Amino acid sequence: MTSKQVLDVSQLEPCEPLERVLAAIPKLQAGEYLCMLHRMEPLHLYPILTRDGYSWLTRAGRDVPVEVYIWRSTDTQAEAAVLAETK
Structure with a gap:
């Protein structure tokens, strides 16, 4: 069974969105994914996700x-x- 976790960081100041998502993703269980809501594209996050074994869209x-x-x-x-x- 899949489960969606929502993390709204759209009103937070830098670097808090990055810190929040990095704290949340290790808690993902099998079948779970995180939907981060943001006011801008988090370009600094993508290399960290790749390094740590995560994919994103x-x-x-x-x-x-x-x-x-x-x-x-x-x-x-x-x-x-x-x-x-x-889709």
């Missing part, structure tokens, strides 16, 4: 400017859920 948000979906690179169930939600 970024798109224009519905209620905020940017949505970033993050999941463990090895979690095909979470990846499939993200792709289904974002």
Whole structure:
């Protein structure tokens, strides 16, 4: 079963969004993914995600400017859920 965790960092000041997402992603269980709501694209986050074994998909948000979906690179169930939600 997949599960979506939502983290709204759109009103936080730098570097707090980065700190919050880095604290949240290690807690993801199998089938879970994180949807980070942000006011801008978190370019500094992407190399960290790659280094730590996460994948992501970024798109224009519905209620905020940017949505970033993050999941463990090895979690095909979470990846499939993200792709289904974002198509």
